[in-house]
Amino acid sequence: MFSTAFLDIPALAGASGTVRLPGSKSISNRVLLLAALASGTTTVHDLLDSDDTRVMLDALRALGCGIDAAGSTLRITGIGGQLKPGGPMLPLFLGNAGTAMRPLTAALSLLGGEFELSGVPRMHERPIGDLVDALTQLGCRIDYLGNPGYPPLRIRPVDHGALVLDAPIRVRGDVSSQFLTALLLALPLAARKDIVIEVVGELISKPYIEITLNLLARFGIAVQREGWERFTIPAGSRYSSPGDIHVEADASSASYFIALGAIATGASGQDSIRIEGVGADSIQGDIRFIEAARQMGAQVDSGPNWLDVRRGAWPLKAIDLDANHIPDAAMTLAVMALYADGPSTLRNIASWRVKETDRIDAMANELRKLGATVDSGPDFIRVHPLERPGWQAASIRTYDDHRVAMCFSLAAFNPAGLPVRILEPHCVAKTFPDYFETLFSVAQAPEVPVICIDGPTASGKGTLAAEVARLLGYHYLDSGSLYRVTGLAMRRAGLSAEPQHEAQIAALAAALPLHFTEGKVLLAGEDVSDEIRTEAAGMDASRVSTLPAVRAALLALQQRFRQLPGLVADGRDMGTVIFPDAALKVFLTASAAQRAERRHKQLISKGISTTLDSLRSDLEARDARDSSRSVAPLKPAQDARHLDNSQLSIEQSIDQVLNWWQEKQPFKPA
Numbered sequence: 001m002f003s004t005a006f007l008d009i010p011a012l013a014g015a016s017g018t019v020r021l022p023g024s025k026s027i028s029n030r031v032l033l034l035a036a037l038a039s040g041t042t043t044v045h046d047l048l049d050s051d052d053t054r055v056m057l058d059a060l061r062a063l064g065c066g067i068d069a070a071g072s073t074l075r076i077t078g079i080g081g082q083l084k085p086g087g088p089m090l091p092l093f094l095g096n097a098g099t100a101m102r103p104l105t106a107a108l109s110l111l112g113g114e115f116e117l118s119g120v121p122r123m124h125e126r127p128i129g130d131l132v133d134a135l136t137q138l139g140c141r142i143d144y145l146g147n148p149g150y151p152p153l154r155i156r157p158v159d160h161g162a163l164v165l166d167a168p169i170r171v172r173g174d175v176s177s178q179f180l181t182a183l184l185l186a187l188p189l190a191a192r193k194d195i196v197i198e199v200v201g202e203l204i205s206k207p208y209i210e211i212t213l214n215l216l217a218r219f220g221i222a223v224q225r226e227g228w229e230r231f232t233i234p235a236g237s238r239y240s241s242p243g244d245i246h247v248e249a250d251a252s253s254a255s256y257f258i259a260l261g262a263i264a265t266g267a268s269g270q271d272s273i274r275i276e277g278v279g280a281d282s283i284q285g286d287i288r289f290i291e292a293a294r295q296m297g298a299q300v301d302s303g304p305n306w307l308d309v310r311r312g313a314w315p316l317k318a319i320d321l322d323a324n325h326i327p328d329a330a331m332t333l334a335v336m337a338l339y340a341d342g343p344s345t346l347r348n349i350a351s352w353r354v355k356e357t358d359r360i361d362a363m364a365n366e367l368r369k370l371g372a373t374v375d376s377g378p379d380f381i382r383v384h385p386l387e388r389p390g391w392q393a394a395s396i397r398t399y400d401d402h403r404v405a406m407c408f409s410l411a412a413f414n415p416a417g418l419p420v421r422i423l424e425p426h427c428v429a430k431t432f433p434d435y436f437e438t439l440f441s442v443a444q445a446p447e448v449p450v451i452c453i454d455g456p457t458a459s460g461k462g463t464l465a466a467e468v469a470r471l472l473g474y475h476y477l478d479s480g481s482l483y484r485v486t487g488l489a490m491r492r493a494g495l496s497a498e499p500q501h502e503a504q505i506a507a508l509a510a511a512l513p514l515h516f517t518e519g520k521v522l523l524a525g526e527d528v529s530d531e532i533r534t535e536a537a538g539m540d541a542s543r544v545s546t547l548p549a550v551r552a553a554l555l556a557l558q559q560r561f562r563q564l565p566g567l568v569a570d571g572r573d574m575g576t577v578i579f580p581d582a583a584l585k586v587f588l589t590a591s592a593a594q595r596a597e598r599r600h601k602q603l604i605s606k607g608i609s610t611t612l613d614s615l616r617s618d619l620e621a622r623d624a625r626d627s628s629r630s631v632a633p634l635k636p637a638q639d640a641r642h643l644d645n646s647q648l649s650i651e652q653s654i655d656q657v658l659n660w661w662q663e664k665q666p667f668k669p670a
């Protein structure tokens with residue numbers, strides 16, 4: 001996951017390959033609650049691991065469920081519809097997870113304990129009054145702790161004998177279908193008699209109700225449905241665990257990759273995007289996004305649990321769609337509309353206004369930043385396509401809304417070749433923590449940005465480069481470590497850095513069984529991180545690095561580090577030889593005295609004893625060798641910016657480099 005303040009997605013030109021998507025949020029949280037209310041143990045396969053499922057699991061654990069996770073499988077032992085009596089008041093924090101807040105409100109109101117349910121500030125702006133009203137009609141005792149009609153809530157113990165089960169329970173269906181889902185999931189707890197629920201107003205998002213009914217049936221509860229207005233939970237309904245249950249991949253998450261297949265072609269101009277984990281026969285309503293994507297021109301093939309999508313019509317065909325049945329996935333259409341042959345309109349989407357943020361306003365604002373003309377109203381949005389000269393590079397605000405972040409990544413395919421900056425990209429953790437990594441695994445960029453930091457030993461290159469990479473979410477190449485490992489391999493093979501061994505050492509370098517994990521360097525599985533950091537190893541590295549065949553052998557390996565979304569590379573010849581087209585090159589120096597002192601401190605702190613004088617003379621010898629060798633000597637690239645950090649702190653050096661980088665970016669302010 002990217003935990004950076006922003007993520008710059010370079011202009012993307014194509015995409016092809018296979019993605020496996022995480023489990024559906026809607027199915028995951030429903031299954032968890034049903035398994036928690038059932039008796040016995042349910043093994044849940046392919047559960048989504050995200051913020052929203054984590055808050056649900058924390059709540060269920062607090063209620064006394066046994067939860068045991070192993071890889072992508074989770075075993076949950078339910079409470080059999082009953083809480084242990086006499087527990088203390090339980091405060092439950094549910095973040096911004098509507099799929100936890102709504103059903104838990106209903107279930108806990110009927111379970112009998114005392115609870116306080118709260119969430120993040122946005123959760124306290126998301127309406128829940130219609131659900132609370134329905135539960136109150138029934139005899140449940142729920143108080144608002146803040147604004148009436150909104151969380152946080154206080155739930156008091158209920159007297160099951162006093163529940164009013166004779167009259168139908170009436171609930172509004174036109175604000176959020178989650179209220180009805182919550183009642184359907186929870187009311188079997190009270191089904192001494194038949195319980196009838198009547199929907200008031202036109203029910204929105206019906207496919208989500210279908211998921212609810214489908215999963216209730218898996219847990220032994222056969223709800224009778226008359227149209228979309230009346231639902232009956234039969235007397236004596238009891239949750240019974242199905243034993244094993246598989247969670248389909250999230251169809252809403254699939255929408256970004258279906259769109260990707262419709263927009264992008266592969267390197268050969270005809271490859272497709274294959275999506276695994278969900279097929280066209282999915283129980284999730286958002287799978288009908290496929291129909292909309294087809295209408296816009298996508299070619300979609302499907303089989304059991306897979307989809308295969310490729311570009312059909314181009315530009316995409318404009319669409320005018322009642323998107324009430326796919327409210328979440330329809331946001332993706334709003335970005336696809338930028339690539340269409342005319343204005344596209346999405347209608348009947350008033351529910352967007354009460355989601356993680358006001359999604360109609362959010363989409364309109366951010367699409368306008370890209371240069372688009374957008375009209376919107378209480379329940380619709382109309383997006384005009386963008387011609388090449390109209391596109392602007394924008395910093396996209398994401399409003400703590402995962403779907404805004406994910407769908408705007410598709411703007412990186414703009415024909416103007418502009419990058420897109422996504423602010424607070426970590427909001428995707430709500431449903432798809434590795435969304436951007438998954439996108440980058442199939443996307444191709446004509447130019448992956450590189451920042452080079454070259455300079456003499458102990459100038460602080462490694463420290464600076466690693467931190468800049470971390471702050472930008474870029475990959476990091478410590479090229480010196482490759483020469484250090486080659487030096488070590490040379491020693492172990494009983495060779496020395498002489499011309500007569502050059503070919504053998506180069507062969508070793510070309511086949512180094514090298515892995516970088518969690519800041520460690522592994523050579524054939526052995527952790528050599530400390531061994532390659534000694535001054536002797538630095539000297540060996542400097543010696544092998546003078547051999548042209550060794551440098552040639554390491555070239556391709558270094559260039560393979562250049563991957564989306566970008567790279568920061570440090571060394572001696574990053575800017576001159578390995579990445580001559582890098583967008584920013586920094587030549588980092590500090591006085592020899594300063595560098596010797598820094599290295600001295602560094603080695604002492606690692607418990608390695610040495611003297612300042614010997615360090616300084618080693619360092620000067622190494623500088624001389626690195627600068628005077630015939631191939632790729634240490635020297636600033638012609639277009640490098642010089643940074644002498646003798647008088648700068650580490651933070652000041654980082655700020656300087658980030659400022660230079662920012663100056664090169666085309667983004668307009670957020």
Ligand SMILES: Nc1ncnc2c1ncn2[C@@H]1O[C@H](COP(=O)(O)OP(=O)(O)O)[C@@H](O)[C@H]1O
Nearest residue numbers: 457458459460461462463598602645648649650
């Ligand atoms: N600007 C700076 N001011 C003071 N010390 C620094 C600065 N930059 C790096 N250092 C310290 O100098 C030492 C050597 O830095 P390092 O990044 O290993 O250098 P290099 O990769 O160039 O050999 C480290 O202990 C680091 O914390």
Ligand SMILES: Nc1ccn([C@H]2C[C@H](O)[C@@H](COP(=O)(O)OP(=O)(O)O)O2)c(=O)n1
Nearest residue numbers: 457458479480481483541542545571572573
């Ligand atoms: N791109 C590079 C990186 C390192 N080298 C050589 C020259 C250096 O003295 C050694 C060790 O590099 P490294 O960056 O690890 O050394 P310092 O941390 O700066 O002391 O490798 C090189 O020739 N080209």
